[in-house]
Amino acid sequence: MTNHHIALIPGDGIGAEVLPPAQQVLDAVGARHGFGFSYTSYDWSCERYVREGAMMPEDGLDHLRTKDAILLGAVGHPGVPDHVSLWGLLIPIRRSFRQYVNLRPIRVFEGVDSPLRAAAPGEVDFVVVRENVEGEYSEIGGRLNRGLPEEMAVQEAVFTRSGVTRVLDYAFELAARRGGRLTSATKSNGIVHTMPFWDELVAERGADHPQVTWDQEHIDALAAKFVLEPARFDVVVASNLFGDILSDLAAAVAGSIGIAPAANLNPERTFPSMFEPVHGSAPDIAGRGIANPIGAIWSAALLLDHLGRGEAARDVTDAIAAVLAKTDLRTPDLGGNATTTEFTEGLLGLL
Numbered sequence: 001m002t003n004h005h006i007a008l009i010p011g012d013g014i015g016a017e018v019l020p021p022a023q024q025v026l027d028a029v030g031a032r033h034g035f036g037f038s039y040t041s042y043d044w045s046c047e048r049y050v051r052e053g054a055m056m057p058e059d060g061l062d063h064l065r066t067k068d069a070i071l072l073g074a075v076g077h078p079g080v081p082d083h084v085s086l087w088g089l090l091i092p093i094r095r096s097f098r099q100y101v102n103l104r105p106i107r108v109f110e111g112v113d114s115p116l117r118a119a120a121p122g123e124v125d126f127v128v129v130r131e132n133v134e135g136e137y138s139e140i141g142g143r144l145n146r147g148l149p150e151e152m153a154v155q156e157a158v159f160t161r162s163g164v165t166r167v168l169d170y171a172f173e174l175a176a177r178r179g180g181r182l183t184s185a186t187k188s189n190g191i192v193h194t195m196p197f198w199d200e201l202v203a204e205r206g207a208d209h210p211q212v213t214w215d216q217e218h219i220d221a222l223a224a225k226f227v228l229e230p231a232r233f234d235v236v237v238a239s240n241l242f243g244d245i246l247s248d249l250a251a252a253v254a255g256s257i258g259i260a261p262a263a264n265l266n267p268e269r270t271f272p273s274m275f276e277p278v279h280g281s282a283p284d285i286a287g288r289g290i291a292n293p294i295g296a297i298w299s300a301a302l303l304l305d306h307l308g309r310g311e312a313a314r315d316v317t318d319a320i321a322a323v324l325a326k327t328d329l330r331t332p333d334l335g336g337n338a339t340t341t342e343f344t345e346g347l348l349g350l351l
């Protein structure tokens, strides 16, 4: 029985080690709830780039367009510049498929030590909503006078009313469904055009969501508060660059980057959305079978939620919490000595 057709892009390094566990979890939880998956796997990666000169084929996006969702491991390989893997695969997918919300949940699980004294298990549970297709990561700009003393570089940030409004609406609606609190990341004291515009739109959208209490913090102060008081946050909304930095910081707060999941969402569902762990291909541990699969498995839970399988999604996050709280199974990044396979088996046993 196939209800959902998933495109798998394992990518490089540990990407290919953490996707099979996520797939096993999807199949197991689907069987329990009476639905199934079929998968089409693509070898798009830096390895392919080295072999064929491109991360994906020219008609790559057409392959993905018809799928219900995309599950990606990680891309990146020593020797291939990181902008190649980013601009040759991830950014075309995010932009062409209007995945303008980058959703990154953060939790400190019982049984996992956060590096922060203030981060008690169970108390830290928030979501970073990052604008994913415009803002500071734009292609507008250029370089002049290369190699000369007057050499210069200009990079323009692009903030549009429609682009900011739609991600803010997503964040406010998410806050309304969660704890009812939203924090906006800004820097309108230093960045005097785009950030005041962002702030105005936050106030405008806030007025339309009276059930949500919102505030705003300058990005530098906000970074400090992530460390000092991580339990005070519920939904944090940020531009592309600010959200990128905040979500990696937040993943570290949760104890290991190997835990953190991400969803690249096209909320209108005109195009497939993409789910991927926050971590990269981890060449330092690749091939040893010790990668933490939680980030990929939690990403699969976000995929389930997006496909309208909320109960199954909750089963998966409950199983992650249970294996950490009730067993000693830990991969080495969390201080244990379980392999990826042993950890996955333990989690499947509690699903």
Ligand code: NAI
Pocket (backbone or CB within 6 Å): 014, 018, 073, 074, 075, 076, 077, 078, 082, 085, 090, 257, 258, 259, 276, 278, 279, 280, 281, 282, 283, 284, 285, 290, 291, 292, 293, 295, 331, 333
């Ligand atoms: P990374 O996330 O791959 O690794 C950072 C550190 O965390 C390493 O020590 C690694 O061993 C550890 N780590 C990461 N994931 C882990 C897991 N699941 N279990 C246990 N330990 C884990 O970031 P790094 O080293 O900066 O980048 C390596 C490559 O990955 C680069 O080529 C980079 O461009 C790429 N990358 C790709 C991303 C993506 O595909 N979305 C995101 C981030 C990096």
Ligand code: MG
Pocket (backbone or CB within 6 Å): 244, 245, 248
């Ligand atoms: Mg990042």
